[in-house]
Every structure is written in C-alpha cells, then in structure tokens.
Amino acid sequence: MGDISNSIKKTDSDEKISGSAIYVADIKMDGMLHAITLRSTICHGEIKTITFPDIPEGYHIVSAKDVPGRNVVKIIFDDQPVFTEKDITYLEEPILLVIGPDKEVVQDILNQIVVEYIEKDPVFDWVNSAVNYHFDKGSGIKAFEHAHKVIAFDYETGYQEQAYIEPQGFLGYMDGEKVTLIGSIQCPYYVKNAVIDALGTDPDNVRVIQPSIGGAFGGKEEFPSLMACQLAVAVQKIGQPIQLLYEREEDMLVTTKRHPSKIHFEAAMSEHNEILGFKTYCAIDAGANIGLSGVVLARALIACTGAYTINNLDVSGDVFITNTVPNGAFRGFGAPQMYFAIEMFMEHIALELDLDPLEFRMNNLAKQGDNTSTNGTFRDPIIMDEMIIKAMEISDYKNKRKLYDDTNSYKGIGMSFFFHGCGFTGSGEATHIKAKVKLRKEKTGKVQILVAAVDMGQGIRTTLRKVVSHILEIPIDDVIFNFPDTDLVPDSGPTVASRTIMIVGGLIARATREMKERWMETEFTVEKQYVQPDYIKYDEATFQGDAYPAYSWGINIVEVEVDKYTYQVKLQHTWSVYDVGKAIDERIVIGQADGGLTQGIAYGYLEVMTHELGKIKQKNMTDYIIPTAMDTNKMDTVIYENPYAFGPYGAKGVGELTLVGGAPAVAYAIEQAIKRKVFKIPATPEYLMELVKNDRN
Amino acid sequence: MTEIKFRLNGVPVTMESDPNRRLLDVLREDFEMTGVKEGCGEGECGACAVLLDHEIVNSCSVPLANCINKDIVTIEGFAKTSRYKVIKNAFEEEGAVQCGFCTPGMMIASESLLNKNPNPSDQEIKIGLSGNLCRCTGYAMIIKAIQKASKDGDGLW
Numbered sequence: 001m002g003d004i005s006n007s008i009k010k011t012d013s014d015e016k017i018s019g020s021a022i023y024v025a026d027i028k029m030d031g032m033l034h035a036i037t038l039r040s041t042i043c044h045g046e047i048k049t050i051t052f053p054d055i056p057e058g059y060h061i062v063s064a065k066d067v068p069g070r071n072v073v074k075i076i077f078d079d080q081p082v083f084t085e086k087d088i089t090y091l092e093e094p095i096l097l098v099i100g101p102d103k104e105v106v107q108d109i110l111n112q113i114v115v116e117y118i119e120k121d122p123v124f125d126w127v128n129s130a131v132n133y134h135f136d137k138g139s140g141i142k143a144f145e146h147a148h149k150v151i152a153f154d155y156e157t158g159y160q161e162q163a164y165i166e167p168q169g170f171l172g173y174m175d176g177e178k179v180t181l182i183g184s185i186q187c188p189y190y191v192k193n194a195v196i197d198a199l200g201t202d203p204d205n206v207r208v209i210q211p212s213i214g215g216a217f218g219g220k221e222e223f224p225s226l227m228a229c230q231l232a233v234a235v236q237k238i239g240q241p242i243q244l245l246y247e248r249e250e251d252m253l254v255t256t257k258r259h260p261s262k263i264h265f266e267a268a269m270s271e272h273n274e275i276l277g278f279k280t281y282c283a284i285d286a287g288a289n290i291g292l293s294g295v296v297l298a299r300a301l302i303a304c305t306g307a308y309t310i311n312n313l314d315v316s317g318d319v320f321i322t323n324t325v326p327n328g329a330f331r332g333f334g335a336p337q338m339y340f341a342i343e344m345f346m347e348h349i350a351l352e353l354d355l356d357p358l359e360f361r362m363n364n365l366a367k368q369g370d371n372t373s374t375n376g377t378f379r380d381p382i383i384m385d386e387m388i389i390k391a392m393e394i395s396d397y398k399n400k401r402k403l404y405d406d407t408n409s410y411k412g413i414g415m416s417f418f419f420h421g422c423g424f425t426g427s428g429e430a431t432h433i434k435a436k437v438k439l440r441k442e443k444t445g446k447v448q449i450l451v452a453a454v455d456m457g458q459g460i461r462t463t464l465r466k467v468v469s470h471i472l473e474i475p476i477d478d479v480i481f482n483f484p485d486t487d488l489v490p491d492s493g494p495t496v497a498s499r500t501i502m503i504v505g506g507l508i509a510r511a512t513r514e515m516k517e518r519w520m521e522t523e524f525t526v527e528k529q530y531v532q533p534d535y536i537k538y539d540e541a542t543f544q545g546d547a548y549p550a551y552s553w554g555i556n557i558v559e560v561e562v563d564k565y566t567y568q569v570k571l572q573h574t575w576s577v578y579d580v581g582k583a584i585d586e587r588i589v590i591g592q593a594d595g596g597l598t599q600g601i602a603y604g605y606l607e608v609m610t611h612e613l614g615k616i617k618q619k620n621m622t623d624y625i626i627p628t629a630m631d632t633n634k635m636d637t638v639i640y641e642n643p644y645a646f647g648p649y650g651a652k653g654v655g656e657l658t659l660v661g662g663a664p665a666v667a668y669a670i671e672q673a674i675k676r677k678v679f680k681i682p683a684t685p686e687y688l689m690e691l692v693k694n695d696r697n
Numbered sequence: 698m699t700e701i702k703f704r705l706n707g708v709p710v711t712m713e714s715d716p717n718r719r720l721l722d723v724l725r726e727d728f729e730m731t732g733v734k735e736g737c738g739e740g741e742c743g744a745c746a747v748l749l750d751h752e753i754v755n756s757c758s759v760p761l762a763n764c765i766n767k768d769i770v771t772i773e774g775f776a777k778t779s780r781y782k783v784i785k786n787a788f789e790e791e792g793a794v795q796c797g798f799c800t801p802g803m804m805i806a807s808e809s810l811l812n813k814n815p816n817p818s819d820q821e822i823k824i825g826l827s828g829n830l831c832r833c834t835g836y837a838m839i840i841k842a843i844q845k846a847s848k849d850g851d852g853l854w
Contacts, residue, residue: 009789016797017785017804019732019772026731163832165736165744166798214734214798215832248737457796457833587792591838595795598835621741621830629826632836 069200143277166214256328277312300334343664376546414668421548422653498653600662706774743829795833
C-alpha cells in the first residue's frame with residue numbers, strides 16, 4: 001500500500017467543504033427549548049436574594065437546588081459547583097439557567113431577574129496559593145554553593161484565548177430514562193462522568209455523543225463538563241430537548257484560557273561557563289478555581305530545562321487563586337509559558353557571559369541517555385543535532401543572523417529548540433486513564449474502529465482509519481469510524497495531551513494486528529487496554545522518574561522585520577523541523593505544524609488578552625486579535641523519521657509540539673531586530689517601544 | 698411582518714417575515730441552510746459568508762430588508778456549480794480543511810475572489826481571505842488551494 005506517510009484526501013473533507021457536516025448548533029429537535037445563563041455581576045461575594053419576575057407558562061428556571069446529585073463539576077478537585085448556591089468567586093459566574101421556547105422571551109425574563117449581593121473585596125494579586133510543588137534533581141540548591149557567578153532573570157506571559165471558530169454548545173434531550181447530550185467537546189467520557197456525578201445517577205442513564213467539532217485547542221477539554229452538568233439537570237427536570245449555545249461574547253468572557261504566568265530563573269555558573277544548576281520558580285494564575293491548573297503547573301515545571309540537560313535543579317511553583325475567570329487547558333498545557341522563559345533565559349545567560357548564544361545552547365542540548373528534569377531517562381535516540389543543521393541550512397540562518405547583527409535593519413531571525421512529552425504526565429495513562437479500544441470486524445468484511453477519540457480538525461478520523469487499512473491491507477473505505485457515542489464506544493481517554501495517535505493509535509494498531517491473524521473469522525471484536533511500558537516509573541508526589549513514555553522534538557526558526565517607528569512586528573518567513581516519530585499522513589502533520597506554529601507565534605507577539613478588575617477586556621473577535629491571512633507568512637516544514645516502538649508505525653505526538661516553540665522563536669527574532677532583551681509576551685509594539693526607550697536592558 | 702422577495706440559490710423566494718431579522722437566522726432557521734455558520738455574530742469571522750448579488754457579505758450583519766429582490770447564494774447553492782468542484786478539489790488536495798467550521802465561508806470567499814480576479818497573486822489571495830478567520834490551518838494550505846483552483850479552473854472564471 002506504499003508508505004503510510006503518503007498523504008490522502010481527508011475522509012471528512014467532503015462534508016465539511018459542502019457545509020453538510022453537522023455541528024451541534026445545526027441540530028434542531030421538535031419542541032426544543034433554548035437556555036441562557038444568568039451570571040454574576042460582581043467578582044467576589046455572596047448572593048443575598050434573587051427576585052424573579054412572573055415566569056410565563058412553558059418557561060423554566062434551573063438552579064443549584066435542582067441538582068439531584070453532587071453540586072460539583074467532577075474534574076480533579078471538588079471546587080467548582082454546577083450552579084453556585086451562594087458564593088460568587090468571579091465575574092460572570094453561572095447562577096442559573098432560564099429556559100423556554102422563545103429565545104427573546106428567555107432573554108427578557110433573564111433581564112428582569114434581580115440579584116442582590118453582599119460584596120466582598122476581590123483578590124486579583126497572586127497571594128492565595130492552592131497548589132504548591134517543589135522538586136529537586138541532583139544536589140538541588142546546593143549546586144549554587146560552588147557557583148562562580150549567579151545569573152537571574154524574570155519572565156512573564158499573558159492570557160491566550162483558544163478562539164476556536166465554533167463557540168461552545170450542547171443539545172440535551174431525554175431518551176426514555178436516559179439523559180442524552182450532544183456537544184462540542186474533546187472528551188466524551190469526561191462529560192459523561194461529570195454528568196453521572198451531578199445527576200447522582202447510574203452510568204447507563206447518561207449518553208454523550210460527539211458531532212463535528214469546530215476547533216477546540218484544549219478549550220473544549222474540561223470546560224464543557226460544566227455546561228453539560230447544567231444542561232443535564234435542566235433536561236432531566238423539564239423533560240424536553242434543550243439547546244445551550246454560547247454566543248461569541250459569552251464564550252470569550254466565561255470560558256477557560258491559557259494561564260498567565262510569572263517565571264523566575266537563576267543559573268549557577270562555573271568559572272568555565274558551565275551550568276552547575278538552575279533554580280526555577282513558576283507561578284500561574286488559576287482564576288477562581290483550581291480545575292486543571294495543578295496539572296498545567298506540573299507540566300510547566302517538568303519543562304523547566306527546555307531541550308537542555310541540567311544536572312542540578314531546585315524547582316518550585318504555585319497555583320494562585322484569584323477572583324477572575326477560571327483558566328484551563330490550552331494546546332501546550334503549561335509548556336508554552338515555560339518554553340518562552342527557558343529559551344529566553346538560555347540566550348540571556350550567554351549574552352551576560354559574552355558567549356555565542358547558539359554555541360552555548362547547543363552545548364547544553366539533551367542527548368540520548370541523559371537524565372530528564374525529573375530523573376527519568378531519554379531512552380530513545382535524539383536527533384536534534386542533525387535537525388538543527390537542516391533547519392539552519394534551509395533558512396540560511398548563520399548568514400542572516402550575522403547580517404542582522406551587524407546592521408541596524410530592524411530585522412531579526414530567531415531559533416527555538418523544544419520537545420513535548422507525549423501522553424499524560426507520569427503514570428497518568430496507566431493509573432488514571434487506562435485507555436480501552438475496540439475494533440470490530442463486521443459480517444460485511446468492513447472493520448469498525450470503536451474509540452472515544454474526537455476529531456476536532458486534527459484529522460484523527462483519517463489517520464486512525466489509515467492505520468487500520470494499512471495493517472489489514474484493505475481499502476480505507478472499508479474502515480468505519482463513526483463519531484464517538486458513549487453508548488457504543490469504550491473509554492479510550494480524552495482527546496488531549498498529544499496522546500491520540502501515539503496511545504490510542506498504538507492500541508488500535510495492536511488490535512488490528514490481532515484481527516489480521518484472525519481474519520478468517522467472519523464477525524468478531526478485538527479489545528485492547530493500555531499497558532505502560534514496564535520501564536516507565538513515575539512518582540507524582542516527588543516528581544521523580546519518567547514523566548513521559550516518549551518525546552517529540554522540534555526546531556522553529558522565525559524571521560521578522562520590526563517597523564522602526566511603530567514597532568509593529570511583521571513576520572517574514574518561518575522554518576520548522578520536527579521529529580514526530582513517523583508521520584501517519586504527511587500533509588495532516590504539516591497542517592498541524594502550520595496551525596500550531598501560527599498560534600504559538602501569535603502567543604508571542606500578537607494576541608493580547610487582559611482583565612481589568614476581574615473583567616476580561618477583549619470580549620469579541622474585534623478586540624481579541626488572532627492572525628488573519630494577512631498576518632501569515634511563508635512556512636516551510638521538514639519532518640524527520642525517528643520511530644517510537646509503541647506508536648503505530650512509530651508515530652509520536654504532534655498537536656502540541658507545533659505550538660510550544662513559536663513564542664520563543666519570534667521573541668528571539670524580535671530581540672535581534674530591536675537589539676534589546678525581551679522578558680515578556682505578548683511582545684506588543686507598546687512593550688517593544690518601552691524596551692527601546694529604556695536603554696539599560 | 699412584511700412580504701419579502703429574493704432569489705435564494707437561483708430559486709425565487711417569497712416570505713412573510715420581519716425585515717430586521719439577520720439574513721443568517723433566516724437562512725439557518727427558515728431554509729435549514731446550516732452550511733452557513735455563526736462564529737462571532739458581529740461580522741468579524743466570515744463563517745457566515747454568502748454571496749449577495751455576487752458580492753461576499755457576512756450574513757450575520759445583513760438585515761433581511763437588504764435582501765429584497767437580491768440574488769443570494771449560500772454554500773448549499775454554490776456546491777452545485779462547476780466552479781465549486783474545482784475549488785473543492787483544490788481544498789482537498791492541498792489539505793485546506795481541518796475542523797471545517799470556517800470552510801464554507803472560505804469557499805464563498807474563494808469564489809468571490811476568483812470571480813473578480815481569476816489569477817490572483819499571493820498578496821491578493823491574502824487580502825481576499827482577510828475577512829475570514831481560520832484558527833486551525835495558519836492559512837498556508839488555504840492559500841495554496843486557491844492558487845491551485847486558479848490554475849485548474851482555467852477559463853471557468
């Protein structure tokens with residue numbers, strides 16, 4: 001069948017191009033009602049009274065007192081209610097749903113509800129730590145006792161909004177005793193398990209179905225569970241189909257975003273300019289509840305050495321609770337913040353010591369057999385040296401770097417090195433997720449893939465089918481992959497953490513090979529469950545061991561020109577080189593690379609989101625600027641093969657890898673263009689102007 | 698309620714409706730043309746793009762009153778044309794589709810662009826797409842798809 005990397009037409013592009021693909025907002029049901037959320041107008045306090053207008057017949061209010069099970073959205077900690085009972089912890093916190101047949105009447109009722117509050121002083125400073133982590137590697141802080149010199153810098157990163165083009169939404173209805181939810185989601189079983197808890201019901205009474213998804217990027221990982229629990233309560237109470245769709249403004253004001261961070265680095269340097277050790281501290285702003293923030297912080301801390309090997313580490317961090325909108329999952333999950341900081345820090349150390357930054361960084365790159373930041377081992381070959389040579393060659397990096405150093409052209413070129421651990425951190429895959437997949441051979445000879453993995457644009461409906469068709473040597477049209485429905489598919493885990501092709505795809509490949517051996521049988525099902533390679537051991541409490549089973553690696557080079565009067569940054573060209581094990585479909589991988597890098601670079605210089613006294617200031621696509629076609633530039637991508645034993649055909653993770661290097665690469669390029677150190681992203685024109693005028697840097 | 702007449706995908710339509718309604722809602726609710734998507738509701742993202750007398754418009758920002766006696770083409774109507782087939786094939790071949798939510802709008806933008814300029818330069822393509830947001834692709838493959846459509850559709854535009 002040829003090399004599996006050879007690109008094919010995506011199996012779902014036909015329906016998406018013609019507009020016939022069905023997204024949640026496209027589904028209408030007889031008797032369908034509309035729900036709108038009443039939200040708090042203060043950041044912190046208590047509800048004193050709620051006064052309702054006369055509610056017309058056929059219209060409903062659903063609030064905390066209607067929650068039959070636990071009034072908690074099951075994520076990790078029990079700190080987010082389905083509806084608040086009394087306490088308000090952030091602006092726009094959901095209080096209740098108003099539901100009815102006419103959306104305008106629903107809105108009218110909502111406008112007439114009067115909520116009286118007892119206000120408390122909100123906290124926006126990062127002072128209330130909810131999670132604190134600390135770990136050491138080697139001799140930890142003791143490495144600083146032998147330091148010839150200590151170099152320290154601080155870095156800051158801002159919010160980033162996922163800005164999927166399809167806003168969040170659900171449709172819910174009763175099917176007999178069963179609450180059925182169709183939603184724009186990444187994780188059907190997260191939603192199902194949360195709803196079981198909120199309803200206090202039997203698992204058989206909850207069904208979750210995924211339609212087409214209009215982008216997610218982590219924004220539809222944990223947030224949809226909140227909407228689903230609210231809607232499930234309403235659907236069960238009222239008994240009619242109900243649609244809960246967010247408009248853009250509501251979506252941008254209330255849904256989770258990438259955590260702002262503040263990161264402090266200290267390096268203990270020897271007389272011979274060797275790094276003896278790092279002290280790293282990372283603080284992130286969780287907003288009003290912890291949600292996934294502890295896990296985000298863990299991934300950030302684990303990434304604190306970037307693509308380098310540092311033998312002695314003292315690493316710590318805090319998750320701070322503030323009275324602001326809760327933050328959560330976003331492609332990269334803590335790594336983009338830390339990669340910006342560590343990459344800038346490595347360059348800044350070199351500049352402080354008058355060393356050649358590239359040589360300094362390359363000398364410290366991780367090698368096969370080195371210990372990771374958590375004392376795990378890089379077991380598989382690392383081919384970064386070869387990849388860097390390639391990246392520099394295709395971009396003419398050295399000549400451009402020298403030319404822009406020597407001239408005041410306001411041009412710059414920067415290069416980032418990075419990796420991304422594939423799958424859940426640590427023992428997550430083995431102890432928490434325990435992914436299961438099924439593969440069924442039908443009487444017709446067709447084969448059906450039964451997994452809960454969601455195609456949100458990344459192409460899993462094509463790539464998983466390709467894996468099965470290649471192994472069985474049957475046409476791809478004979479491989480069926482319907483949208484996940486929890487009544488039909490096992491829990492193969494959430495569609496997150498760059499795990500789908502490697503972990504779920506790896507299981508599907510194993511199941512397919514077994515099916516191939518039994519191909520003479522007419523109708524049967526093969527089931528597989530994830531087993532962690534036995535050499536992977538990790539202790540979550542102490543951050544010791546192998547944090548990930550495998551790593552994908554990458555290099556981004558970004559060339560920019562900065563306008564010398566307005567400090568607007570204009571992208572010129574980017575070059576990327578990736579080791580993703582094996583591309584299951586080259587064009588799909590390059591599509592991920594283009595899109596991920598565009599988001600990563602924009603995180604570094606373009607996308608500005610801020611809050612003022614707890615209110616998000618960019619509430620629509622006019623205020624929050626994401627790249628348009630005009631902001632795009634020429635993007636060249638080279639993919640290296642470096643197969644991982646347990647991935648299908650050697651494939652490792654792709655999705656997040658392509659984002660994490662964008663911000664440091666563009667920040668490096670900007671540094672060269674303006675000949676100043678950059679400490680903060682997004683590097684807006686205002687910030688660049690400040691750097692240039694403040695000549696001390 | 699007012700009697701409103703227009704042509705929708707080539708078919709004459711007469712309806713009794715509020716002329717203040719958004720064209721987007723009329724298309725999605727009254728005609729079940731759900732290929733027209735709502736992404737932002739304020740004319741910024743282009744997911745709801747349709748052709749109004751051959752000009753691209755964001756249907757979320759067009760009141761029904763502005764459609765009287767006009768010719769409206771949605772993705773559902775455009776999908777029946779030979780130009781569509783050329784652009785569709787180019788989008789598939791170049792990998793221009795990821796989540797697909799912006800795609801119908803991108804198809805309309807591509808048609809609008811090629812209709813005015815059958816051989817656009819890179820820069821002209823970027824300008825032509827600048828009213829349509831895509832969060833998945835970084836636009837590179839969409840731009841390549843339009844270049845390919847321009848080449849393959851020689852004579853169609």
